[in-house]
Amino acid sequence: xxxxxxxxxxxxxFYFLILLGIAVWVIRKKEDNTEDYFLAGRNVGWFVVGASIxxxxxxxxxxxxLAGAGASDKLPMLIYEIHAWIVLILGWxxxxxxxxxxxxxxxxxxxxxxxxxxxxxxxxxxIVAYVLTKISVTIYAGGVVVSALLGIDFWTGAIATVIxxxxxxxxxxMRAVVYTETLQAVLLVLxxxxxxxxGLEKVGGWGSLVETVKPEYLNMWRPPSDPDFxxxxxxxxxxxxxxxxxxTDQYIVxxxxxxxxxxxxxxxxIFGAVMKLMPVFLFLIPGVIALALKMxxxxxxxxxxxxxxxxxSNVLPSGLRGLVAAGLLAALMSSLASVFNSVSTLFTVDxxxxxxxxxxxxxxxxxxQLATVVVVFIGIIWIPxxxxxxxxxxxxxxxxxSYIAPPITAVFLLGIFHxxxxxxxxxxxxIMGIIVAAIRIVLELIKGDLDPDGFLYKMGSMxxxxxxxxxxxxxxxxxVVTSFFAPAPSAEQVxxxxxxxxxxxxxxxxxxxxxxxxxxxxxxxLAVVVGVMIFxxxx
Numbered sequence: 254x255x256x257x258x259x260x261x262x263x264x265x266x267f268y269f270l271i272l273l274g275i276a277v278w279v280i281r282k283k284e285d286n287t288e289d290y291f292l293a294g295r296n297v298g299w300f301v302v303g304a305s306i307x308x309x310x311x312x313x314x315x316x317x318x319l320a321g322a323g324a325s326d327k328l329p330m331l332i333y334e335i336h337a338w339i340v341l342i343l344g345w346x347x348x349x350x351x352x353x354x355x356x357x358x359x360x361x362x363x364x365x366x367x368x369x370x371x372x373x374x375x376x377x378x379x380i381v382a383y384v385l386t387k388i389s390v391t392i393y394a395g396g397v398v399v400s401a402l403l404g405i406d407f408w409t410g411a412i413a414t415v416i417x418x419x420x421x422x423x424x425x426x427m428r429a430v431v432y433t434e435t436l437q438a439v440l441l442v443l444x445x446x447x448x449x450x451x452g453l454e455k456v457g458g459w460g461s462l463v464e465t466v467k468p469e470y471l472n473m474w475r476p477p478s479d480p481d482f483x484x485x486x487x488x489x490x491x492x493x494x495x496x497x498x499x500x501t502d503q504y505i506v507x508x509x510x511x512x513x514x515x516x517x518x519x520x521x522x523i524f525g526a527v528m529k530l531m532p533v534f535l536f537l538i539p540g541v542i543a544l545a546l547k548m549x550x551x552x553x554x555x556x557x558x559x560x561x562x563x564x565x566s567n568v569l570p571s572g573l574r575g576l577v578a579a580g581l582l583a584a585l586m587s588s589l590a591s592v593f594n595s596v597s598t599l600f601t602v603d604x605x606x607x608x609x610x611x612x613x614x615x616x617x618x619x620x621x622q623l624a625t626v627v628v629v630f631i632g633i634i635w636i637p638x639x640x641x642x643x644x645x646x647x648x649x650x651x652x653x654x655s656y657i658a659p660p661i662t663a664v665f666l667l668g669i670f671h672x673x674x675x676x677x678x679x680x681x682x683x684i685m686g687i688i689v690a691a692i693r694i695v696l697e698l699i700k701g702d703l704d705p706d707g708f709l710y711k712m713g714s715m716x717x718x719x720x721x722x723x724x725x726x727x728x729x730x731x732x733v734v735t736s737f738f739a740p741a742p743s744a745e746q747v748x749x750x751x752x753x754x755x756x757x758x759x760x761x762x763x764x765x766x767x768x769x770x771x772x773x774x775x776x777x778x779l780a781v782v783v784g785v786m787i788f789x790x791x792x
Contacts, residue, residue: 261575268579275433297511301435302521305508307528308438309591316536316581317397320561323540329473329482331537331789332491335782337529339495341775344522347500349763350669352515353749359503360603366668366750368676374683376603379503380596382657384631387592392633395585397558415629418586437583444577445535451568452542465545472791490655490721497658501665503595516766523771526778533785539564596628597621655721656693660686663728672751678736682728
């Protein structure tokens with residue numbers, strides 16, 4: 254590891270001064286009402302929406318974890334990074350329903366489509382899921398990055414970044430989040446692109462890289478009998494997790510809901526999908542480069558999660574190293590800021606406001622700020638427990654998401670595609686899903702103490718991808734069957750909220766919200782996704 258020099262620190266300070274300037278400008282502009290604080294006044298253009306979607310997704314857990322997957326023979330995890338096609342599904346399929354319903358949150362949409370019970374369950378479930386996945390993973394990854402780059406201990410780095418991010422999120426709300434994320438997205442893409450280019454040069458080009466790690470290393474498709482990444486389970490489970498994350502999760506969808514109108518929102522998701530094609534080349538490939546340099550004896554790191562910061566500190570020149578370090582810190586901050594704002598939105602709009610409907614707008618904003626602070630502390634407490642579940646950070650994230658996603662994905666998909674699904678079916682599926690996900694996480698933690706021939710051991714040790722695929726099928730069947738134990742929803746309740754009940758007027762409005770350019774760019778994104786799938790076949 255090379256430590257940062259004076260030019261690097263100048264670059265870092267300069268960057269954070271710009272960031273501070275944006276945050277101050279936003280905080281001075283903001284109004285004390287919930288629409289401004291939680292959805293940036295619903296007045297954001299497509300470029301900022303798309304950049305914000307990308308920056309929210311690409312936190313330091315991606316930078317650290319995805320490069321770690323590239324450096325530790327976990328290339329099949331790449332499938333989660335070519336989910337640009339699912340980002341398109343958000344814009345083309347789900348967003349029109351959300352926009353028509355005028356909701357602030359995803360649980361609020363479930364109440365409109367089903368009933369209040371589903372809203373309560375999803376609100377609480379989502380907040381717990383954020384602590385289990387996004388907050389603790391992001392803080393952990395940030396600690397790894399900060400300690401590796403700045404030469405300070407893990408906890409000091411993690412907590413200092415959390416506090417700094419918390420301050421501007423609490424004060425500026427969603428507007429501060431989306432505008433600072435736009436700058437962070439640009440810097441991160443440019444920095445990682447330069448690192449990939451210089452890293453490939455250092456390793457001797459693409460041909461030398463493949464020769465060093467061997468072509469079969471770059472194969473994302475493993476046989477169905479593979480114990481870690483069987484390809485059928487990988488495709489099914491990653492799609493289920495992708496739809497949950499990109500199309501139904503408050504954390505991402507909230508960015509699209511800040512748009513001025515459906516046209517800007519959809520364009521924002523298309524732009525987000527274009528940017529989502531980049532992580533494969535910007536973060537996974539540097540992990541493989543770091544491995545190749547280690548195999549050649551030119552680089553050293555102990556854990557795969559250190560691959561990206563170690564490569565960066567050794568390959569980039571002075572000054573640029575500091576700027577990319579700032580970008581990495583910014584990635585951590587943008588992810589944290591996004592999840593902090595999403596949690597405060599869920600708690601304030603879906604829980605506090607439901608319990609106290611007459612609360613003034615100013616008090617609701619203060620409540621959201623307090624909720625942010627509380628969740629930060631819970632996330633920090635969870636980090637040591639998280640370390641026991643999976644070895645590599647990115648795999649931990651995907652395994653826990655494979656248990657959380659199936660019931661939520663099933664309820665949302667059936668909700669907009671099947672008008673017969675009712676409140677009982679949605680509520681029962683979400684409750685069953687929470688119980689099964691909790692049991693699976695506990696069994697995975699204690700499987701060493703279970704009888705290897707018993708059912709509980711099999712349930713706790715089953716491949717997480719295979720478990721996720723079967724679990725989704727169970728959730729779909731369960732939702733359909735339980736829905737028949739109660740009457741079908743009334744025509745008024747499902748009006749414009751399912752594909753079978755959209756009025757001619759709404760169909761016409763939707764048709765006028767896109768043109769041939771939106772369609773062509775979406776097709777090009779799909780073509781690149783297919784191209785990446787074919788390219789990484791180990792030949």
